[in-house]
Amino acid sequence: MKIYSFLSSGIDSNVYVVEEGNNALLIDMTAGQSTIISQVIDRFRGYLRGIVLTHTHPDHSGGLRIYREKGLDIPVYVHKIEAPGVREGRIDNLFNMLNEPVPPVKNVHGVEEGDIISIESLVFRVIHTPGHTPGSICLYQEDDHVLFTGDTVFPGGSFGRTDLPGGDPHQLVKSLERLVSLDVDEFYPGHMSPVKGNGWQWIKQSLKIARMLIV
Ligand SMILES: [Zn+2]
Ligand SMILES: [Zn+2]
16 A cells, blocks of 8 residues: 655645555545645546545535546545535535635545445545544554544644534544554644654544643
8 A cells, every 4th residue: 555645735635645556545635726636636547446535624625626627526435424515515615715616526425433445455444533523534544554634633742623613622532532542553634744653652642632621
């Protein structure tokens, strides 16, 4: 499994592409204001089999506009709580991050806790981690101890904010407790740089700080 990291600048989320053989999965889509997402789609287009949104804040989902513009129809996986907003083109333009609204996307698959997203040999388990948003998910690749964390946990002991609509500090702490129970070596957050070793220790640190600050 090869992981390509396209780290964000400005308001965009990071974008990750996980590739094995002729299959690739894209994780998060930026706000769609920069050219990153368009370039990533062009580069991997021939073998891009699916897109996962860790949650639907516009800095992660706005790039779906480009998906539509480029005529893609690959499945978009998102937690079932947040799936209707994507299907119906109701992505909240939080902080006016989007220049243009995101049109409805047809091929949306609502996922939930414990679901497996698998594309040939790429296999990820969906971990539902509410708190930053109600439908935030992390994606866990058990064999390599790799976790994609969206805006639930960041490096350096930080974690996702809970003061936006749908945020819940108590749920965030519970979600961090859940992540600490996983064997995580590397983790790939929605913003900031990936952590390439002892990921669980950093998640533990985030949990410790979250408990002090928000519960
Ligand atoms: Zn974000
Ligand atoms: Zn967010």
